Amino acid sequence: xxEKIQFFPLDATYKVQDGKAVINLYGRASDGRQLSILDSKFxxxxxxxxxxxxxxxxxxxxxxxxSEIEVSFVTKAEIVMKxxxxxxxxxxxxxxxLPSSVPVIREAIRQWESISSIHEYDIPFVRRxxxxxxxxxxxxxxxxxxxxxxxxxxxxxxxxxxxQAGSDTLHSPRILAFDIETYSxxxxxxxxxxxxxxxxxxxxxxxxKVFVWKKFKTNIDYIEFVSSETELIEKFKEVIDAYKPxxxxxxxxxxxxxxxxxxxxxxxxxxxxxxxxxxxLRVKSGRETTVAINGITHLDVFKFIxxxxxxxxxxxSYDLNAVATELLGEKKHDVSLAELPDIWDNSNEKLERFCxxxxxxxxxxxxxxxxxxxxxxxxxxxxxxxxxxxxxxxxSQLVEWxxxxxxxxxxxxxxxxxYYDEVQQRRLNTYQGAFVYEPKPGLYKDIVVFDFxxxxxxxxxxxxxxxxxxxxKCCEDSAKAAPDESDRHWFCAKxxxxxxxxxxxxxxxxxxxxEIIKEEHDEKFTFLDARQNSLKLLANxxxxxxGFFGARWYSIECARSVTAWGRFYIRKVIDRAQKEGFFVLxxxxxxxxxxLDGKSKNDAGSFAESINLDLPGLMELDYxxxxxxxxxxxxxxxxxxxxxxxxxxxxxxxxxIKGFETVRRNWSFIAKDVxxxxxxxxxxxxxxxxALEYVKNIVSDLRNKKVPIERVVIHTQxxxxxxxxxxxxxxxxxxxxxxxxxxxxxxxTIIKYVVTQGNDIIRNRSKLPEEVREGDYDxxxxxxxxxxxxxxxxFNVLGYKKEDLLETKEQTKLEGFF
DNA sequence: GGCTCCCGGGG
DNA sequence: GTGTACGGGAGCC
Numbered sequence: 102x103x104e105k106i107q108f109f110p111l112d113a114t115y116k117v118q119d120g121k122a123v124i125n126l127y128g129r130a131s132d133g134r135q136l137s138i139l140d141s142k143f144x145x146x147x148x149x150x151x152x153x154x155x156x157x158x159x160x161x162x163x164x165x166x167x168s169e170i171e172v173s174f175v176t177k178a179e180i181v182m183k184x185x186x187x188x189x190x191x192x193x194x195x196x197x198x199l200p201s202s203v204p205v206i207r208e209a210i211r212q213w214e215s216i217s218s219i220h221e222y223d224i225p226f227v228r229r230x231x232x233x234x235x236x237x238x239x240x241x242x243x244x245x246x247x248x249x250x251x252x253x254x255x256x257x258x259x260x261x262x263x264x265q266a267g268s269d270t271l272h273s274p275r276i277l278a279f280d281i282e283t284y285s286x287x288x289x290x291x292x293x294x295x296x297x298x299x300x301x302x303x304x305x306x307x308x309x310k311v312f313v314w315k316k317f318k319t320n321i322d323y324i325e326f327v328s329s330e331t332e333l334i335e336k337f338k339e340v341i342d343a344y345k346p347x348x349x350x351x352x353x354x355x356x357x358x359x360x361x362x363x364x365x366x367x368x369x370x371x372x373x374x375x376x377x378x379x380x381x382l383r384v385k386s387g388r389e390t391t392v393a394i395n396g397i398t399h400l401d402v403f404k405f406i407x408x409x410x411x412x413x414x415x416x417x418s419y420d421l422n423a424v425a426t427e428l429l430g431e432k433k434h435d436v437s438l439a440e441l442p443d444i445w446d447n448s449n450e451k452l453e454r455f456c457x458x459x460x461x462x463x464x465x466x467x468x469x470x471x472x473x474x475x476x477x478x479x480x481x482x483x484x485x486x487x488x489x490x491x492x493x494x495x496x497s498q499l500v501e502w503x504x505x506x507x508x509x510x511x512x513x514x515x516x517x518x519x520y521y522d523e524v525q526q527r528r529l530n531t532y533q534g535a536f537v538y539e540p541k542p543g544l545y546k547d548i549v550v551f552d553f554x555x556x557x558x559x560x561x562x563x564x565x566x567x568x569x570x571x572x573x574k575c576c577e578d579s580a581k582a583a584p585d586e587s588d589r590h591w592f593c594a595k596x597x598x599x600x601x602x603x604x605x606x607x608x609x610x611x612x613x614x615x616e617i618i619k620e621e622h623d624e625k626f627t628f629l630d631a632r633q634n635s636l637k638l639l640a641n642x643x644x645x646x647x648g649f650f651g652a653r654w655y656s657i658e659c660a661r662s663v664t665a666w667g668r669f670y671i672r673k674v675i676d677r678a679q680k681e682g683f684f685v686l687x688x689x690x691x692x693x694x695x696x697l698d699g700k701s702k703n704d705a706g707s708f709a710e711s712i713n714l715d716l717p718g719l720m721e722l723d724y725x726x727x728x729x730x731x732x733x734x735x736x737x738x739x740x741x742x743x744x745x746x747x748x749x750x751x752x753x754x755x756x757x758i759k760g761f762e763t764v765r766r767n768w769s770f771i772a773k774d775v776x777x778x779x780x781x782x783x784x785x786x787x788x789x790x791x792a793l794e795y796v797k798n799i800v801s802d803l804r805n806k807k808v809p810i811e812r813v814v815i816h817t818q819x820x821x822x823x824x825x826x827x828x829x830x831x832x833x834x835x836x837x838x839x840x841x842x843x844x845x846x847x848x849x850t851i852i853k854y855v856v857t858q859g860n861d862i863i864r865n866r867s868k869l870p871e872e873v874r875e876g877d878y879d880x881x882x883x884x885x886x887x888x889x890x891x892x893x894x895x896f897n898v899l900g901y902k903k904e905d906l907l908e909t910k911e912q913t914k915l916e917g918f919f
Numbered sequence: 920g921g922c923t924c925c926c927g928g929g930g
Numbered sequence: 931g932t933g934t935a936c937g938g939g940a941g942c943c
Contacts, residue, residue, distance in 0.1 A: 115931095145932065203932040223932055285930040296930085357929035388935055403928060408936090420928065438930060495936065518933085651935085 106258060107131040107243050108138065109271035110236055111347055112487040113227045114378075114395050115200065122200050124230050126263070127255075127377060127396040129271060129347055131241065135255035137377060137396065138244050140263060143230050144176070145200040147207060147222040148183070148514050154191045155215045156180070161195055166205050173202030185220075185514045187569020187599065192220075192514060200226035220514050224505070231486060232506050234263065238487045239478055241269035254342065254377045255396065270478065272628070274398075277305040277346035278467035279337075281358050282459050287439040293364035297330045299445055300456060303340055304463035311456045312336045317449040324456050331369045337362060341375050341397070348398045348488070350470040352421050352462070355401040355493075359392040360384050391493060398488045402469045405477060405492050409638065425465040428472055433465065434458040475631035483635055496642040497649045503639060504603065504654055511599055516653045527650035532661045536668040538675060540687035540694070540733040540747070542898045544783065547697040548686065548749065549705045550725040553670065555608060555637065556691035557644035560666045562605040563718025566659050567598030585665035590658050600654065604643050608719055611636040667691065674712055674722065681708055687733060687747070692725065702727060727752060730784050734894045746894075750784035771812045772887040775799050779892045789899050796892055796906050800884050806876035813878045813887075814853050814870050831856065834864035856882045 108128040115124045122145060126138040151157050158178040165174040177196040182189065197203050207222040224232075236242060246260035282300040285291050302311045309323045312333050316326050327333050341349065351358045363384045366373050373382040377396025385391050392399055406428075407419045416423040422433040436458045444451045480491050484499055485506040491499070508515055519527060553559070560566065570593035579591045592598070597605075614633040618626060646652050648660030667690065674693050675685050683705070687694040697705065705724070712722045731749040749757040758780065775796060782792040802808050817832035832852040839852075854867040856879045866879060884907070893903055 147932075197932090200932050205932095207932085221932085226932060229932075281930085283930050287930075291930055351929095353928040356927090361929085385931090401928095407928085418927090441930080493935095498935085 103245065103247055103261075105243055105245050106136070107241055107266055108136050109241055109269075110138075110238050110487075111271075111274070111398050112238065112396070112489050113230065115226050115230075117199060120198065122226060124227065125378065125395075126236075126260075128242075129274065130256075135345055135347075135377060135396070137251075137253055137255050137257045138246075138263070139249075139257065139259045140230075141259075142261075143234065144196050145203050145226055145229070146194050146196045147203050148220040149193045149195055149210070150185065150190055150217045150220065150514070151193060151215055152217045157213075157215050158193055160215075161193060161210070164206055164209055166202075166209050168205075171199070171201070173205040174198050175206060182512075183514045184512050186516065187513075187567075190514070218517070220517060223518065224515075228486060228490075228502075232509065235265070236263065237265065237485050238481050239271045239274075240482060241266045241271075252379060254379065270482070271347070272474075272478065274347035274474075275306070275345065276348045276350060276400075276467060276470050276474075277303060277308075277341065277344050278350045278463045278470060279303050279354075279358065280351060280459060280462040280466060281361060282438075282441065282455060283361065284442050284445055286442050293361045294368075298333060298361065298365055299330075299441075300459045301333050301337055302456075302459040302463040303344075304460065304467040305344055305346065308344065309460055309464070310340065311460050313452065313456055315445065315449050315452060317452050319453050319456075321453065321456065323460060324453070330365065331371065334362065334366050334369065334371050334373075338371075338373065338375055346397060348400050348470065349394065350400040350402055350466055352466045352469070353401065353403040354399065355389070355391050355404060359399070360386070360390055363392070389493075393489065400470060400477075400488060400492055402466055402473060405473055406469070408493075408495050409480070410473070410476065421462065421465060425469065429465065429468050431465065431468075434461045475627050476635055479628065479632040479635040480639075483632075483639060496638070497646050497652060499639060500642045500646040501653060504600075507603055508599075511602075513599060516655075518653055519651065519655070524650050527655065527657070530650075530657045532648070532657065532664065533668075534664055535690035536671050536688070537690070538685060538688035538693075542733050542894075544730065544732050544899060545686055545696050546730050548728040548731045549683075549695045549697060549702070550692060550728070550749075551674070551695070551705075551709055551722050552692035552725045554721045554723045555640060556667055556670070556720075557663050558604050558608055558640040559718065559720040560663050560670075561643060561659075562601050562608060563716075563720050564662070564666055565592045565594070565598050565601045566662050567592070567600035568654060568656050568659065569593075570596070570598035570601070571656070571658060571662075584669035585661070588658075588661050588665065590662050592662070600643065600647075600659075604640055605719065607636050607640040611640070670716075670720070677712060678708065683708070694731075728757075730787065732780070732783060732895065732898060734898055748780045748784060754785055756780060756784060768891065769813050769815050769883065769887050771799070771803075771808060771883065772891040774812075775888050776891040776895075779895055783895070783899070789901075793896070793901065793905065796888070796896075797908070799888060800907060803878075803880045803883050803888065806878075806880065808878070808883075810855060810870055810873055810875055810878065813855055813883055815855070815887075817852050817854075831864045831867035835867050835869065839869070 108130045110126050110128040113124055113126045115122050121141060124140040124143055126140060128136050128138065130136045149161065158180060161178040162175050165172065174197065175195055176198055179194045181192050181194050183192045184190065195206065197206055203222050207219055210216060211219065231238070242263055243266040244258060244260040244263045246258055249257050249259045251257040280302050281298045284296040284299050300311060300313045303309065311324045312327050313324065314327050314329050314333055327336060359382065363373060363382060374380065375382055375397070376394050380395045383393045403419060406424055411419065414427055416427050426432050434457060436454055441455055477488055477491060480499065481488055484491060484503045486502055505515055571590055573593040576591055576594045579594055611633045614629050618629050618633070644660060644663050647654065647656050649655065671688055671691065671693065675688055678685050678693065678695055682698065682700060683695040684698040685693065686696055695705065709722050709724055716722065728749040728751055731747060733747045751757065778795060779792045782788055782795060831854055835852050835854045853870055855870050855873045856863060857866045857868050857873055857877050858879045859866045863882065889903055889906060896906060
């Protein structure tokens with residue numbers, strides 16, 4: 102019976118049936134069921150551009166390659182008019198019997214004299230399907246066809262046609278988060294072959310569970326005892342089968358949890374056939390391991406956060422604790438995992454806390470997935486490929502697939518990926534980057550900051566920079582307009598290029614959304630905000646993509662022109678500001694820091710307005726903010742200011758700190774604290790003497806041993822095996838002693854140490870915090886190597902030297918300072 | 920100062 | 931799966 106069903110596609114696979122590829126689209130039906138939709142009406146193909154329009158279709162149609170496993174042949178060769186980098190070309194669209202035939206046929210015809218080039222032979226079949234059929238994952242679609250019986254965990258529907266059905270989006274997919282704990286001694290590398298999984302937790306909507314295979318007394322209802330590790334793995338399968346998630350999520354589950362589970366399952370010969378089609382979970386190891394399940398989207402939140410939003414986070418580390426703290430305001434439970442193996446062996450009664458810890462990690466992962474979802478969904482909708490892929494792509498890939506998705510609508514054939522030699526060649530191409538106006542170190546008042554809104558994207562659009570517009574015959578006259586004398590290129594003034602159209606579309610879509618957000622601040626805000634942010638992230642990545650050696654649409658000339666125009670505009674702003682009597686303090690790439698120098702904030706406003714009158718297209722100089730005070734610090738001890746080392750205070754009194762190494766873990770707490778407090782006193786209270794006194798007090802506290810040991814602990818990670826260190830720093834020496842005591846120390850271990858008093862060299866005086874009694878730290882070391890370096894440059898700017906910081910109230914001359 | 924190596928995350 | 935990886939800091943000469 103032919104019927105229509107509506108569903109939200111999540112992902113797809115294909116399989117070969119009766120010598121033909123059948124797409125299996127997985128999705129959630131609008132009535133809530135999980136669905137598999139079969140579509141056998143899509144054929145694999147690629148493009149050939151013949152030399153001088155030679156008609157080789159007949160010859161192509163005869164190609165047939167036989168191997169032991171399968172036969173590859175061309176089913177059809179159509180002549181089509183396409184464009185390649187803007188130029189009209191005659192091309193042949195070559196259809197093959199199977200997706201896997203494409204590379205085979207391509208190889209067979211590669212050397213043909215009559216062929217100029219071959220294209221789009223390396224597009225994964227499923228992705229080709231999403232692009233060509235214009236299916237946007239997560240958006241409501243309608244399929245016409247009929248249900249069929251087939252072995253599957255979901256209903257199966259054979260479709261004759263599929264089309265989009267409005268703009269409804271699957272905003273609340275069913276998410277299931279999970280996490281495992283393993284028996285892993287902390288001082289050796291994690292070994293899945295050797296050590297079992299001992300706990301497994303799940304967290305979902307109205308669902309929480311921890312499985313553990315040792316018993317103990319507990320009142321916690323979500324803990325369930327199982328008899329063995331094999332039963333625990335069976336539970337893993339059962340829970341997923343029963344919960345029916347759209348998304349299974351973990352934290353670093355691509356690299357850890359799922360491969361680990363797979364290794365253990367293999368050991369016991371348990372089939373992890375959790376795919377909706379009963380296929381097994383697929384672990385693909387390579388440079389980066391990935392794990393996929395047919396019909397269930399595996400989301401590794403860690404990977405998404407690191408690749409896509411990491412740049413916007415404060416945190417330096419992407420471990421679950423740091424990320425959850427920043428994004429959710431919640432930490433991991435504080436248990437000592439290093440003790441778990443011993444507790445597992447000897448003290449069952451202490452396992453309850455670890456089960457709670459295990460569940461909490463799943464909870465954090467779940468909440469992170471929910472928090473990331475709007476951004477992920479919008480990225481998926483913009484780029485047009487499934488969550489699974491978006492999750493694993495970096496920016497250049499996202500840009501590339503966005504262009505790939507748009508290309509057919511412009512009738513463009515995609516350029517090929519560069520071969521090894523070409524990549525090597527491209528890597529050598531460097532070019533001049535942004536303009537930086539170095540600040541003179543100092544304390545400044547009344548700072549106004551302007552920046553160009555999306556500088557590089559707007560330059561790309563406004564100057565029509567692209568492969569199909571560069572050095573066009575029709576606009577040779579405008580060559581003199583190029584801002585860079587050494588590298589003069591011009592761009593067509595008559596017709597808009599492919600890349601500029603795409604980028605202006607992204608920019609204007611974003612502007613429209615921002616307008617809507619301004620007007621109606623409703624429940625849609627989260628999604629609209631995520632969408633404008635995704636559009637921004639994507640637009641900002643185009644310039645980098647053009648200069649990226651692996652790009653299909655690579656153009657070093659275009660990338661160079663973008664930075665050249667960038668330098669041109671920022672210099673123009675600087676010149677005009679100086680002419681109008683502002684003091685230019687600092688400028689980098691797209692921003693300018695001025696001081697009012699007697700002028701008013703209004704003057705600054707009208708300055709920006711006048712600049713904007715002269716800017717082309719979508720370019721715009723924005724007022725970023727006003728800061729009553731700010732300090733610019735020298736990065737090196739010399740006459741030059743640091744590029745990006747400054748702190749600003751807003752009118753509300755909050756500090757904006759850039760470039761100070763406050764967050765590095767190899768600084769002690771005391772040093773980090775002192776730095777922050779000094780900046781605060783100077784900028785908020787404008788009281789240098791108070792800051793000076795504050796530092797002197799800390800110095801004297803250190804001398805008088807009033808500082809608790811925990812505040813002088815230094816953390817350093819061991820990067821390699823102890824024996825491999827040529828230069829034995831303090832952390833290496835401490836690690837060596839730990840090893841001598843019988844602890845197996847391996848690379849990656851974080852060594853905590855305190856430098857204690859004595860006359861020996863530093864590494865011999867570095868001890869574990871627990872070995873050090875209160876007051877036994879080396880005050881001079883912490884004063885001279887931690888606290889003073891953290892604030893020295895700040896005080897240099899204010900005209901004080903190191904010596905001034907060290908003078909205490911009691912003593913004006915210092916003994917033993919060298 | 921450049922070039923190479925290795926790590927990240929997870930337990 | 932019609933594929934393939936990155937970027938930054940530390941260490942080394």
